[in-house]
Amino acid sequence: MNRKFWQIPVSLFLCAVFFAPLSHAVIETYQFDDNAQRKRYQVFIEELRCPKCQNQNLSGSNSPIAEDLRRELHRMILEGQGDQQVVDFMVARYGDFVLYRPPLDKNTALLWGAPAILLFIGVLVVIVFVRGQKSQQQKIALDPLKLDADEQHRLDQILNEYPGK
Amino acid sequence: MGRLKLFIPLIFFAAMAGLFFIVLLDEDYDPQSLPSALIDKPMPVFHLPALLDESRIISVDDLKGEVALLNVWATWCPTCRVEHPYLNQLAKQEGMAIYGINYKDESVAARQWLKKLGNPYRLNIVDADGRLGLDLGVYGAPETYLLDANGVIRFKHVGVVDERIWQEKFKPLVVVLRKNALREAGQ
Numbered sequence: 227m228n229r230k231f232w233q234i235p236v237s238l239f240l241c242a243v244f245f246a247p248l249s250h251a252v253i254e255t256y257q258f259d260d261n262a263q264r265k266r267y268q269v270f271i272e273e274l275r276c277p278k279c280q281n282q283n284l285s286g287s288n289s290p291i292a293e294d295l296r297r298e299l300h301r302m303i304l305e306g307q308g309d310q311q312v313v314d315f316m317v318a319r320y321g322d323f324v325l326y327r328p329p330l331d332k333n334t335a336l337l338w339g340a341p342a343i344l345l346f347i348g349v350l351v352v353i354v355f356v357r358g359q360k361s362q363q364q365k366i367a368l369d370p371l372k373l374d375a376d377e378q379h380r381l382d383q384i385l386n387e388y389p390g391k
Numbered sequence: 392m393g394r395l396k397l398f399i400p401l402i403f404f405a406a407m408a409g410l411f412f413i414v415l416l417d418e419d420y421d422p423q424s425l426p427s428a429l430i431d432k433p434m435p436v437f438h439l440p441a442l443l444d445e446s447r448i449i450s451v452d453d454l455k456g457e458v459a460l461l462n463v464w465a466t467w468c469p470t471c472r473v474e475h476p477y478l479n480q481l482a483k484q485e486g487m488a489i490y491g492i493n494y495k496d497e498s499v500a501a502r503q504w505l506k507k508l509g510n511p512y513r514l515n516i517v518d519a520d521g522r523l524g525l526d527l528g529v530y531g532a533p534e535t536y537l538l539d540a541n542g543v544i545r546f547k548h549v550g551v552v553d554e555r556i557w558q559e560k561f562k563p564l565v566v567v568l569r570k571n572a573l574r575e576a577g578q
Contacts, residue, residue, distance in 0.1 A: 277425055277530040290495065291530045294521050319528040321428035 442515035482511035
C-alpha cells in the first residue's frame with residue numbers, strides 16, 4: 227500500500243485533535259455597521275469573563291449567560307457606547323470578576339503584586355544559591371586536597387589494602 | 392542546617408496541602424459562587440408582565456413595603472424543583488413574602504409547575520429574555536435575593552435555599568430588616 231495515501235488522513239485527524247480546543251464554541255453571528263465595531267466586539271469577548279464559568283471568556287463559552295452578555299455587548303456597541311460604559315455595565319452587574327484585568331484595589335492587591343513578590347523571592351533564592359556554590363568552589367580551589375578526619379582515615383585504609391601500589 | 396534545607400520543599404508542600412484541605416472541609420466553600428455586585432443597591436427598574444395574569448405589568452414598586460425574598464427560578468432548572476417545597480413552607484409557616492422571577496422560561500410550563508407543586512409566590516415576574524436577570528447579575532438559577540421594605544437588595548444566595556441556609560444566612564438578616572422597617576414605619 228502506498229505510504230503517502232494513509233498519511234494524509236492521519237495527519238488531518240491529528241491536527242483536528244490538537245487544534246479542537248482552540249476553536250471557540252460561539253455560534254451566533256452578529257451584524258456590525260463597520261469593521262471597527264466588529265473589532266471592538268472581538269476585543270471585548272476576549273477580555274470579559276463568563277460569570278458562570280470558572281475560567282472562560284465570553285468568546286469561549288456556550289453558557290446561556292455568556293450568550294446574553296454577548297447579545298448585550300453587541301447592542302451596546304451598535305448604540306455607540308464607549309469602552310468605559312461597557313465595562314461599567316458589566317461590573318455593575320457581575321462585579322470585577324468579569325474583568326480579566328481587574329482594577330487595582332485592596333481586594334486585588336495580592337493578585338497584582340504576586341508576580342513581583344514571586345520574582346523577588348526567586349531572585350533572592352538564585353543569589354543565595356550562587357553565593358553558596360561560589361564559596362564551596364573557593365574552598366576547594368584554595369585547598370583541593372583537604373580531607374576531614376573520616377576521609378583521611380578511609381584513604382589510609384584503602385592505601386593500606388594495596389601496599390604494592 | 393544543611394540537612395534541614397532539604398526538607399524545605401516538603402514543609403512547603405505540607406503547608407499547601409493543609410491549606411487546601413481546610414478549604415475543602417469548609418461546607419460553604421463553593422468555587423462557583425460570585426460575590427454580588429448589587430448588595431445594598433436598589434432593585435433594578437423593570438416593567439414586566441405577571442406570570443398568572445400577563446395583562447398585568449409588575450414594576451419595582453410592587454416589591455416594596457415588606458421584607459421579601461426574590462427567587463429566580465425556571466422549569467428547566469432541576470435544583471429549583473429541589474428547592475420548591477421549602478419555599479412553600481417558608482411562605483406558609485414563616486409568612487415570608489416571596490416574589491418569583493420566572494427566568495428565561497416557557498410561561499405555559501411555568502404555570503403548570505405552580506399548579507402541580509404549589510405556589511409560594513405572591514407575584515411572579517415573567518423575564519422571558521433574561522434581561523431583568525442580567526440587570527440583577529443572575530448567572531444561574533436558583534438564586535434568591537433578600538429585599539428590604541424599601542426594595543433595596545441586602546443579600547443574595549446562589550443555589551438551593553434549605554432549612555440550614557435559611558436559619559444561618561437569611562433569618563438573622565430578616566429579623567433585623569423587619570425591625571428596621573417597623574422603626575421606619577413608626578416614625
